Amino acid sequence: MTVAVLADLLEFTRDGEWGEGEAGDGLVNVGIIRGTDFSSVRYGDLSGIPTRYVRAGVVEKKQLRPGDVLIETAGGTKDQPTGRTVYLRDELFQLIDKPLLCASFARFLRVREGSIDPQFLFWKLQDEYLRGELLPYHVQHTGVARFQYTQFASTHRLVVPDTADEQKAIASVLSAIEEKIQLNRRMNETLEALAQAIFKDWFVSFGPTRRKMGGAINPVAILGGLISDPAKAAYLAALFSTNLGEDGLPQGWELREIGEQSQALGGSTPSTKEPAFWEPAEHCWATPKDLSAQSDLALFETERKISDAGLARITSGLLPAGTVLLSSRAPIGYLAISQVPIAINQGFIALPPSESFGTAYLYFWCKANMEQIQANANGSTFQEISKRNFRPIKSAVPSDERILTAFVEIVDPLIARIVSAANENRTLAETRDYLLPKLMSGAVRVRDAERAVS
Structure with missing residues (x-):
């Protein structure tokens, strides 16, 4: 094992920017990653990050790159101290068509080539954070809590494997678990979106009735392509009214209080x-x-x-x-x-x-x-x-309760799959959190960890 301090491992580091809320001369539209976004960004989700406007010269100096590690330097709470980190994977930058910066309450760390594997550095900092090693650098004065980054980076001793190959192997095991979690999350988003599309089509926009009124006769087309099984589509299509009433509802339907x-x-x-x-x-x-x-x-x-x-x-x-x-x-x-x-x-x-x-x-x-x-x-x-x-x-x-029954029969299996994947993610997260300190300390070897997660 080798002992190092963070400052010696970095090529470049800077605090982030918050910028302006409106466009202006010399300002560039950017996405801003805040500390509150770390948990979603970690799994490839940029949907919640705000967009801001930052001076072009600042963007040039502080634009994030794949392989950067972000560390939260202000804004923590008693239950969630500062010092959280996130690793920026390559694929993250394919999800957005504008430059990415981190917010002013964070800092980006760019590893010096050959000093340490950047993904391993993220996991090492995760381990330090979860074990409470960063707590001495979390300071709560009046107002916002702050992380004493300069002191941490120049004095805190990091014990790391000697070789890049060993660092990469450890990071690979832990990241493989993260990728499984991310895959399950994406599948769940797709399943939930499908179920929501069916609900909106049937109970909000009255798609089947409107398509019948538009002349559709193919049951799959009447169901908007959301039900591909011809026999099931034929059964369901027959349950929906052929016209809207004066109240704008399918004939026979009524408005009822939730x-x-x-x-x-x-x-x-x-x-x-x-x-x-x-x-x-x-x-x-x-x-x-x-x-x-x-x-x-x-x-x-x-x-x-x-x-x-x-x-x-x-x-x-x-x-x-x-x-x-x-x-x-x-x-x-x-x-x-x-x-x-x-x-x-x-x-x-x-x-x-x-x-x-x-x-x-x-x-x-x-x-x-x-x-x-x-x-x-x-x-x-x-x-x-x-x-x-x-x-x-x-x-x-709907007046015909078979429509409600059919919705449940279609959507309940989707929810069951979502719940199953979510439960698997709990197990994966527990496995990751169990392995993280043991891989870092050498108590568990990489080949044994690989068998545990395969």
């Missing part, structure tokens, strides 16, 4: 001053924070749990697995499907599945009606959608 289709329940927080409400920790208890880092729709666990005594203080009680959770404030719009029985705090509207309107319908109804949900919110301090304002929101309901 509160008639499912209970819209709220929750509460048992007193945190009463230990008996929290110990023993027996039941999952969700807050919107549990959904903030969700990459898919499946919620398997919560940060906190409550006791039987605490559960008795929540009027909505223990909700069944399959309940749709919608965050109703701070912010409005996080969505998840609980995979376990769960209690909730006051930051949710919960929609347990009913006999006619199952989990899939309720989840995709929320997604399709999010603008209306947010428009019905109010509040002086922060926006909140109350149960009273939520329940009257209407949706189009």
Whole structure:
């Protein structure tokens, strides 16, 4: 093993930029990666990063490249200290048609050729962060927490393998797990988008009826190509009306309040001053924070749990697995499907599945009606959608319940595949986090790790 300090391994490093919100002379439109974007960027998702305008000369000096490592240098919290990192893979730059910079609360690290494998450096810094080795450099004054980068880079000792081949081998094992996680995430995005497209076509735009009115006679065409099986398409196409009524709905359909289709329940927080409400920790208890880092729709666990005594203080009680959770404030719009029985705090509207309107319908109804949900919110301090304002929101309901049944039969298997992949990702992440410190310390050899993840 070799001991090094970060500053000696780098060719170039600079703080990021925030730039301007509007275009102007000499300004270049760029994508900005913030610390809050690290977790999504890590898995190849740039959809949430903001675009800003930065002076051309600054962009030339600070434009990011494949192989750069970003480190967060300000803005951490007590539970999430500064010092998080992300590695910028080659394929990330193919997802955007403008230069990428990091935000001013971050810094990019560009490795000097031959000094260390850049991907290994990312994993090494990850290991240091997770083991708490970066905490001494996290300083909380009044205001924003900051990471003392200069002191860290010039004094903190990094113990690394002697050869580039060994570094690359370790990085390869860990990155292979990341790639499996990323592949599952992309598959889940595709499956969810397909299910959402079917919901919107059937229950929002009334595509099958409109296509019939337009003269379509082929069942697959009537279903918009979303159902490719000719026999299934023929059965489904026959269920949809051939005309729209004066109310704009397919004939026989009606507008019904979502509160008639499912209970819209709220929750509460048992007193945190009463230990008996929290110990023993027996039941999952969700807050919107549990959904903030969700990459898919499946919620398997919560940060906190409550006791039987605490559960008795929540009027909505223990909700069944399959309940749709919608965050109703701070912010409005996080969505998840609980995979376990769960209690909730006051930051949710919960929609347990009913006999006619199952989990899939309720989840995709929320997604399709999010603008209306947010428009019905109010509040002086922060926006909140109350149960009273939520329940009257209407949706189009078919007269023939076979349409609802068919939707469930088509979409439930898609959700099951999403849940399975999400659960696999939990196992992969646990394997990665188990191997990371052991590979770095030499307690596990690369060939053994490769067998574990193959």
